[in-house]
Amino acid sequence: MMRLWGRKSSINVQKVMWCLTELQRQEQIDYERIDAGLHFGINTSPEFLKLNPNGLVPTLQDGQLNLWESNSILRYLARTYDAAGNFFPSDNLSQANSDKWLDWQLSILWPALRLPFLGLTRVPEAERNYAGISKGFTDTHHYLGFLNTALQKQAYCSGERFNLGDIALALCVNRWILLAETFPEHLTARPQYEYLENWFKRIQTQTQFATIAETELMASKPQI
């Protein structure tokens, strides 16, 4: 049985849970999830550091394999349990485009959105860097404009079918929306991105998104 380490309030753990939920619609995929990280601890224990020296979640164990980095885990799961591309398109072009958005999510989009997310949900009010929070949020508006433009021409990030890249992107968009709703007094209003909104509605109605996604900012309530 696969073992997934990580608390479900982590965006990167949510990616893996969502992917596994999509795959479970066909394959008999058996996995257990163990809460780790933040108040759950475990991730800094010597045993855990042998699995993932970064001390971060998610970490996946599948047989002999210990795997970390959420987007690599997504690719591994799709290649291993969906080789035929039934759930995630596996043709070269779709994979290349999905990979591009996966890398962009980790290297460009999330670093911008992470500033307002952590700044507003974890840092005590008196210690908040509001200038940094505001800049991160407006940078996120700007970056998501690129996605909106791409979605003008196609239903999902890599073409006409839902793919791994959409998982990583939609979880960021979900947090972008929740942050704007939760902290309107500290953040500039979200631009109206018609194609991105339509894509997000498609994600909400046509995928397993609703089974794992946050409906409120769980990280602001560490007891959950």
Ligand SMILES: N[C@@H](CCC(=O)N[C@@H](CS)C(=O)NCC(=O)O)C(=O)O
């Ligand atoms: N690039 C890594 C980042 C992993 C990461 O930063 N994980 C965070 C949660 S989203 C973590 O483990 N934080 C420490 C904790 O939860 O205690 C990935 O995509 O998996």
